[in-house]
Amino acid sequence: MNKQTLIKTHTRIKPFIHNTPVLTSELLNEAAGCNLYFKCENFQKMGAFKMRGATNAILSLSEEERQRGVVTHSSGNFAQAVSLAAQNLGIKAYIVMPENAPQVKKNAVRTYGGDIIECESTLKAREETANKIKAEKGASFLHPSNQDEVIYGNSTAAIELLEEQLNLDFILAPVGGGGLLAGTALATHLFSNNCKTIGAEPMAVDDAYRSLVSGQIETNKTTLTIADGLRTNLGNRNFPIIKQHVEKIIRVEENEIINAMQLIWERMKIIIEPSSAVPLAAVLKHKEEFKNKNVGIILSGGNVDVTKLPF
Template sequence: MVTSNQLLDCHTRIKPYIHNTPVLTSRLVNKKLKANLFFKCENFQRAGAYKIRGATNAILQLTEEQKKHGVVTHSSGNFAQALSLAAQSIGIHAHIVMPNTAPEVKKIGVREYGGTIHECDPTVEARQQMANEIAARTGATFIHPSNDENVIIGQGTAAIELFNEQPSLDYLFCPVGGGGLIAGSSLAAKYFGSNCTVLGGEPFEADDAYRSLKSGKIEGNTSVNTIADGLKTTLGNINFPIIQQYVDSIVRVDEEEIIMAMQLIWERMKIVIEPSSAVAVAAAITFSRKNLHDFRDKKVGIIVSGGNVDLSKLPF
């Protein structure tokens, strides 16, 4: 069981390496959803996404001997950049296994942050196999992007900061990919919220978390044909029990709803969010439409997970 002190200690530990990102509001979006929304803008975070939090915490927990050999992970983009930057900031090396289909903008970010990219086929098996080979060859410590307790605790610090500003949130929405963000956020809601209901947002095209909560076991995806490239991974055995215990439900959204939510935030709030972030916004819109009576005038937090977008491939 992760304790509140572990979360607070982590937040203190990583503060020198992260931004306390702003919480923004929009009267127009509030009017559209008939609720009061508070956007925790991790698109303004270092490396453009919340994942620097968990990456930094995981590295800082390594022994000095482990740090000498560096770290290795596999990621389609945001954790790849986050681990590279965290490693650079702390003074160690990062090996990054990326699928050859990863967005070029995210590969550029990894290189700029000093990470060494190792490309592989776009399958979970290929990613893990190459990461294992690198760890065996170099002695680097493997850090999973989402199924690692230190990473999960680190990701929860974004929600801690949101609750520090808005302690009486009624709902908290997070996008769901590998499960690290929503697991950490749900722990933060348990300890620092006040009867806050945590909900996940997930594409229909990659709805493994939705099905996992229904079946009670970790489910895979037969297709991941979604614009939300950061949400194509599946839950893990460490974060799934946390999600089972503290997440109320998962709201699924289709591709058109994701694009419309992304465009809404770009146009009305004048901030850049990536499709994976838009999934949480789309989930809040869908939930408000279906549960208007319960949602009206409530205080709603949304974790805007990142803003790393390939501007040459905008969906609108």
């Protein structure tokens, strides 16, 4: 994998994604004491960066593989992304979803033509159900975060951010399954001048933080965070990249996530999901470290049930 791989990836997926805007806010810069550049993947097609990885993964399949469709399991955004990316390319998408996934996310998957198969809300149940469909239909399995094509696709958000703001000192991305953080770290390593990648993670599901400390993939015992996109664990494809190219991971509390989310809603007038607020919460928690720096933040998505807000 080198810079050329990511450039090719970007060229390939461009017709199917938005080059989302980079927004700034004087009020938030004052609050944080640094210059913040928000890459707005909440404005991405289907409302999250996952569209990038899903599109790239499907475009990497052979014509024969495409004919048999794709299958994935996801708590939400990747499900929508695979559904829409598959629809764009005229192929079938089987989506394994936990039965307790938010209704707004199930509806969106249906809107994008995905075929939902419900299962219990455990990783084991999801994997078993997906494997069954893979066997029955011959569909290609797409992993939400632990697959090279998905990681490379995700890297394009940071590539675009760096195209617009080359002189960033830091780029922060939230870390859940690790697919966005790994992609961001790769892009930052290959496309920036000395910019550092930092992960931001809820304290309640700090598997990535603990994994960097121990040097091996650690898992979460609970999923008790409002940042529903960040409840999963790292994988063997993204962890080595994170270990090599991520400077560190900052952990934040639930109330800090909610406060940062409300701040972005009120000051920037944009809708982000809780997972997207985690990097700003990290910056606000460690102001001294970021003082007067140029800080890029990947706002990962905006798919939140607006009838059920934490504030």
